Amino acid sequence: MTTSDTYHRFLSVIELHKGIIYKVANSFCANAEDRKDLVQEIILRLWKSFESYDDQYKYSTWIYRVALNAAISFHRKEKSRYHIQTPLSEGIFNLPDMERNHLADQRTMFLARFIAELKAMDRALMLLYLDEKSHKEIAEIIGITETNVATKIGRIKQVLKQKFAQLNT
Amino acid sequence: MEETNFVLLWKEQYEKIDQSLAINRKILQELTSQKAASTLQSFIRFKTRGMIAAVIYLLLLGAVLFYAVSHYVSAANYFIVSMGAIFLINLKALSDYIRHVVLVKNIDYNGTVTGIQEKLSGLQLSVIQHSRFMVLQLPFWTTFQLSGTWFPHTVGWGYIIFQCFITVAFGLLALWLYKNLTIKNVDKKWVKVLVEGAGGKHLVKAISFYKEIEAFKQ
Numbered sequence: 222m223t224t225s226d227t228y229h230r231f232l233s234v235i236e237l238h239k240g241i242i243y244k245v246a247n248s249f250c251a252n253a254e255d256r257k258d259l260v261q262e263i264i265l266r267l268w269k270s271f272e273s274y275d276d277q278y279k280y281s282t283w284i285y286r287v288a289l290n291a292a293i294s295f296h297r298k299e300k301s302r303y304h305i306q307t308p309l310s311e312g313i314f315n316l317p318d319m320e321r322n323h324l325a326d327q328r329t330m331f332l333a334r335f336i337a338e339l340k341a342m343d344r345a346l347m348l349l350y351l352d353e354k355s356h357k358e359i360a361e362i363i364g365i366t367e368t369n370v371a372t373k374i375g376r377i378k379q380v381l382k383q384k385f386a387q388l389n390t
Numbered sequence: 391m392e393e394t395n396f397v398l399l400w401k402e403q404y405e406k407i408d409q410s411l412a413i414n415r416k417i418l419q420e421l422t423s424q425k426a427a428s429t430l431q432s433f434i435r436f437k438t439r440g441m442i443a444a445v446i447y448l449l450l451l452g453a454v455l456f457y458a459v460s461h462y463v464s465a466a467n468y469f470i471v472s473m474g475a476i477f478l479i480n481l482k483a484l485s486d487y488i489r490h491v492v493l494v495k496n497i498d499y500n501g502t503v504t505g506i507q508e509k510l511s512g513l514q515l516s517v518i519q520h521s522r523f524m525v526l527q528l529p530f531w532t533t534f535q536l537s538g539t540w541f542p543h544t545v546g547w548g549y550i551i552f553q554c555f556i557t558v559a560f561g562l563l564a565l566w567l568y569k570n571l572t573i574k575n576v577d578k579k580w581v582k583v584l585v586e587g588a589g590g591k592h593l594v595k596a597i598s599f600y601k602e603i604e605a606f607k608q
Contacts, residue, residue, distance in 0.1 A: 228422065232415070240408035261421060268422045270500040283500055290499040290506045297599055313421065315412045329403040332396065341599075342606045345503055351400035364502025365607055373606075381396065 231271050238284045249292040257312040263291045285362045289345045335384050343377055350374050444484045451477045465539040472534035479527040486520050508603050514596035515573050522571040529561040
């Protein structure tokens with residue numbers, strides 16, 4: 222397979238799963254500039270590991286693994302270290318402003334805020350749960366047992382419920 | 391709020407975004423073709439600077455050692471043995487440094503999140519292993535100045551006892567540090583103090599994240 226074929230296959234996979242990359246970047250970076258950097262970092266990491274992609278897993282599992290690892294690392298490191306040396310002037314994703322306004326709904330804003338307040342690993346877990354991944358798939362992505370996935374999700378949901386309940390009081 | 395509502399809320403938030411999200415293909419192509427090497431450049435550069443400093447230091451040690459061996463006199467026995475040991479220990483530290491850079495370069499993020507994050511934290515914490523090995527050179531810094539022409543036969547017992555005490559004390563301290571300066575002991579205050587001194591704030595962050603993953607896995 223030529224480099225061009227590989228690139229086109231990569232492009233179609235990214236096209237099909239771009240929502241995952243956007244969701245992960247959006248959940249780990251509140252700042253638009255950081256988000257742009259993180260999207261670039263995720264795409265680079267995906268491109269680097271594309272040739273070693275193991276087809277026993279779904280593309281979405283592979284993308285989630287790489288994207289979450291990149292996002293957690295990005296989140297952990299000091300910004301200066303991880304800041305891409307030669308930033309691109311434009312972002313990879315274009316999103317019309319009117320669509321961005323969907324985020325302005327109050328309940329969704331609170332959900333996004335509460336998720337952003339979770340610890341990095343809990344946040345990763347919750348993203349997968351909200352994307353309706355099975356416990357088996359979550360376990361494969363995160364690297365813990367299915368039982369542990371169920372227990373942790375239960376606990377996090379309790380925390381979120383309490384936070385929403387506090388809003389109403 | 392019912393649990394299903396979380397999922398619905400999330401779906402509602404991202405469904406339309408997903409449909410409208412467009413990829414800037416030109417930027418994507420530019421990124422994958424030209425910018426692929428930039429990801430960890432600053433980190434690699436940091437490590438490379440360390441390597442250059444270590445190479446210069448080793449060259450200096452090597453030059454001094456070479457001179458002492460090529461102009462051998464029995465008076466330099468202590469110096470040759472001490473400098474030889476210091477040279478070998480620093481050589482090992484440099485090889486660890488190079489291994490570190492290679493490992494960082496080759497990390498594939500396509501692995502479980504806990505696995506990769508543990509690996510990354512472990513890599514950051516490997517500086518502890520570097521410093522751990524480096525401490526073994528401590529006792530040799532107490533013997534390199536001795537000369538076979540005057541030690542031990544021309545000095546008094548007081549000096550011999552003092553020299554032995556200092557060398558044994560540094561030797562024991564080195565062994566104790568080597569045994570205890572491990573990732574398992576990162577919670578201990580003195581390890582944190584040493585680590586902060588050796589690698590700065592990001593290592594302390596790495597330690598707490600390492601602990602967070604350990605706790606998360608249970």
